């Protein structure tokens with residue numbers, strides 16, 4: 001028998017078959033996903049795939065036209081319950097520009113019911129975590145874009161929510177700040193058992209950071225699983241990637257036709273051809289020989305592991321944005 005208490009602690013947030021339209025556009029359709037405690041889930045999708053729309057429904061800002069949002073076993077929870085349990089960092093930076101970092105984090109804590117003293121101490125802690133202590137008395141409008149982004153992530157965490165939902169938290173950040181955010185989120189999952197959901201376009205980061213990845217396109221969930229499982233399920237573990245000096249379609253067609261003799265699965269896009277390979281890399285030599293025989297110059301030839309980005313590109317190939325109803 002399933003213990004409901006355990007089930008809800010492990011999966012504090014679920015959406016079932018949610019859909020949302022904007023006029024003629026079906027931005028999210030029949031989307032179901034479970035958010036588990038202590039897990040970092042990355043949401044990947046091209047621009048316009050519906051990530052923000054989905055996130056806005058997860059966080060109660062937008063009502064689904066169909067389907068259910070279930071928070072701790074409560075269907076269609078109220079705003080109060082949502083804001084107590086979920087911290088949300090929107091894609092567009094929203095901070096109080098005319099308050100200092102310390103003032104706004106303290107104020108946000110008070111809005112969540114903390115005493116002034118506790119709110120201030122939590123604010124100081126977050127400033128330290130996000131490397132903003134030197135700017136604690138600076139007005140938000142005087143911060144750099146990356147600092148404002150870090151402040152907006154900190155604001156979502158003021159009340160130590162059980163579920164943290166972040167819409168592109170790394171957008172516009174320098175590499176050090178991306179690592180900082182990644183470490184903060186990672187330790188939140190591991191030490192505090194927080195459920196973290198984030199959308200991102202950074203495939204390498206998602207592969208490294210996520211316990212689970214959901215790939216969406218045109219409002220639909222295309223694939224879901226650990227990065228390793230998604231990579232393993234979508235072709236060989238290794239690839240041979242060749243970049244050509246020519247992008248002339250006739251040259252590429254002639255070469256792909258000749259490479260077909262090798263019997264490896266192949267995709268060609270612009271001046272790049274990618275073939276499924278194995279760990280030995282034995283394919284590299286015949287590929288080079290065939291290219292030379294066809295008189296096609298190679299600028300780069302690499303034997304490498306299949307990455308999450310390869311999976312993403314093959315699943316979302318040739319599409320942009322939502323679909324018309």
Ligand SMILES: Nc1ncnc2c1ncn2[C@@H]1O[C@H](COP(=O)(O)OP(=O)(O)OP(=O)(O)O)[C@@H](O)[C@H]1O
Pocket residue numbers: 022025027045046047048049050051052053054091321322
């Ligand atoms: N309020 C709205 N009114 C009309 N259309 C909207 C609205 N919000 C989103 N859309 C449309 O819904 C589709 C999905 O948009 P959404 O912002 O969810 O995509 P996204 O995956 O977050 O994209 P990005 O990676 O660019 O942030 C887009 O075609 C967008 O134009």
Ligand SMILES: [Mg+2]
Pocket residue numbers: 051052053091167
């Ligand atoms: Mg978005």
